[in-house]
Amino acid sequence: MPDKQAVRTATRAARDAFVAATCPVMTPPPAYLERLSHGMTVASYVPMGSEADPSPLARAAVEAGCIIALPHIVNRATPMRFLSWDTEAALIAGPFGLHQPAEHAAELSPDIILAPLVAFDRSLNRLGQGAGYYDRAFLRFPDSWRIGIAWSIQQAESLPVESWDVPLHAIATEREWITR
Numbered sequence: 179m180p181d182k183q184a185v186r187t188a189t190r191a192a193r194d195a196f197v198a199a200t201c202p203v204m205t206p207p208p209a210y211l212e213r214l215s216h217g218m219t220v221a222s223y224v225p226m227g228s229e230a231d232p233s234p235l236a237r238a239a240v241e242a243g244c245i246i247a248l249p250h251i252v253n254r255a256t257p258m259r260f261l262s263w264d265t266e267a268a269l270i271a272g273p274f275g276l277h278q279p280a281e282h283a284a285e286l287s288p289d290i291i292l293a294p295l296v297a298f299d300r301s302l303n304r305l306g307q308g309a310g311y312y313d314r315a316f317l318r319f320p321d322s323w324r325i326g327i328a329w330s331i332q333q334a335e336s337l338p339v340e341s342w343d344v345p346l347h348a349i350a351t352e353r354e355w356i357t358r
C-alpha cells in the first residue's frame with residue numbers, strides 16, 4: 179500500500195487537473211438535506227486551491243435554520259476549534275493562506291462536520307493534509323455526523339489506516355453519496 183504522503187501528492191495533482199478541466203459543482207445530497215433541522219450547528223470550511231467547495235451544502239443548512247461554524251487553527255499544538263460564522267462576517271487571513279473567523283467568535287459544538295479531505299476510499303476512510311487536526315476534532319465531537327466533501331477523482335482504491343484515523347459516516351461528491 180502506498181504511504182500517505184505519496185497518496186497526498188498524487189491526489190492533489192489529480193484534483194488540480196480535474197477542477198481545471200471540468201469545473202465541478204457539489205449538489206446537496208437528499209440524505210444530507212433530510213438530516214438538517216432548525217438550530218443545528220453545521221461546521222463547513224472555506225476551500226483552498228482545488229478542494230471541493232461545500233458552499234451549496236452550507237447554504238442549504240442556512241436555509242434550514244442551521245448555524246454555520248468554520249474551523250480555526252493557530253498551530254499544531256493547539257486543537258482546531260469550530261467558531262461561529264455568520265454569512266456576512268469578514269474572514270481573517272490565517273496560516274497556510276486559510277480564511278478563518280476572527281478568533282474571538284463563539285466556539286460551537288458541531289452536530290454535522292463537513293470535512294475537507296485529500297483522498298477517501300469506499301470504506302469511508304479519510305486522508306487529510308497530514309496535521310491531524312480533523313482526526314483530533316472528531317474525537318472531541320464523537321456524536322457529530324462526519325461528512326467528507328470531495329470530488330469523485332479523489333477516490334483511492336484503499337487508503338493506509340493508522341490507529342488514530344477516524345472514519346467518516348458518509349462522503350458527498352459531485353456525483354454520489356457514499357455511505358454504509
Ligand SMILES: Nc1nc2c(c(=O)[nH]1)N(C=O)[C@@H](CNc1ccc(C(=O)N[C@@H](CCC(=O)O)C(=O)O)cc1)CN2
Nearest residue numbers: 190223224225226249251274276294306307309311312
Ligand atoms: N479548506 C480547508 N480548511 C482547513 C483545513 C483543510 O484541510 N482545508 N484543515 C484541515 O486540517 C485545517 C487547516 N489545516 C492545514 C494543515 C496543513 C496544511 C498544509 O500542510 N499545507 C501545505 C501543502 C498544501 C498543498 O500542497 O496543497 C502547505 O501549505 O505547505 C494546510 C492546512 C483547518 N482548515
Ligand SMILES: Nc1ncnc2c1ncn2[C@@H]1O[C@H](COP(=O)(O)OP(=O)(O)OP(=O)(O)O)[C@@H](O)[C@H]1O
Nearest residue numbers: 182304305306307308309310311312313314317342
Ligand atoms: N487523536 C490524536 N491525538 C494526537 N495526535 C494525533 C491524533 N490524531 C492524529 N494525530 C497526529 O496527527 C498527525 C497526522 O495524522 P494523519 O496523517 O492521519 O492526518 P490526516 O488525517 O491527513 O490529517 P487531518 O485529520 O488534519 O485531516 C500524526 O502525526 C498523528 O500522530
